[in-house]
Amino acid sequence: MQETARPDALRAFNSASVEQAKEMIAACVALPEWQQSLVAGRPYVSLGALLEKAAALSERWQLSELESALQAHPRIGDKPKGLSAESSFSRQEQASVNGHDAALRQALSQGNADYEARFGRVFLIRAKGRSGEEILANLNQRLKNSDADEIQEALRQLRKITQLRLEGVFAR
Numbered sequence: 001m002q003e004t005a006r007p008d009a010l011r012a013f014n015s016a017s018v019e020q021a022k023e024m025i026a027a028c029v030a031l032p033e034w035q036q037s038l039v040a041g042r043p044y045v046s047l048g049a050l051l052e053k054a055a056a057l058s059e060r061w062q063l064s065e066l067e068s069a070l071q072a073h074p075r076i077g078d079k080p081k082g083l084s085a086e087s088s089f090s091r092q093e094q095a096s097v098n099g100h101d102a103a104l105r106q107a108l109s110q111g112n113a114d115y116e117a118r119f120g121r122v123f124l125i126r127a128k129g130r131s132g133e134e135i136l137a138n139l140n141q142r143l144k145n146s147d148a149d150e151i152q153e154a155l156r157q158l159r160k161i162t163q164l165r166l167e168g169v170f171a172r
């Protein structure tokens with residue numbers, strides 16, 4: 001992916017009040033502690049430095065962070081509604097799934113239900129750039145994971161989504 005850093009956005013983040021800076025990154029992941037720590041690490045000399053800090057902070061996440069963060073991630077195939085920045089991110093990320101054929105939508109809906117029955121939380125995947133078929137195949141594969149492995153896989157996906165959303169705020 002070709003990204004162009006937006007020095008204006010980074011400058012704004014570096015010089016904003018704590019509240020404004022948190023606001024800028026709030027939609028990247030619904031974890032106030034992570035937001036707080038990333039803001040506390042300012043100023044960042046470059047986008048790379050910011051992304052590195054964000055990634056390092058996300059390495060600490062465990063099951064409780066995963067469960068909290070899922071509020072901001074609608075099910076794959078559920079058209080994210082609303083005007084929030086999270087909904088807007090989700091709509092873009094899930095664009096390939098929307099408007100797909102009825103059979104695929106039905107299979108995804110059944111897969112989501114199976115996953116939730118198995119693991120007790122919403123199936124999470126970095127959807128951007130993946131077709132509905134790929135997502136369904138991934139879901140069915142992950143249903144075979146152990147509980148512990150699946151927590152790690154879902155956390156990996158959450159980290160990727162967060163990184164992608166940060167790039168959306170600070171690069172294009």
Ligand code: 2AL
Nearest residue numbers: 076090093124125126127
């Ligand atoms: C999402 C979402 O909202 N964006 C994304 O990449 N994945 N949701 C999900 N349940 O995986």
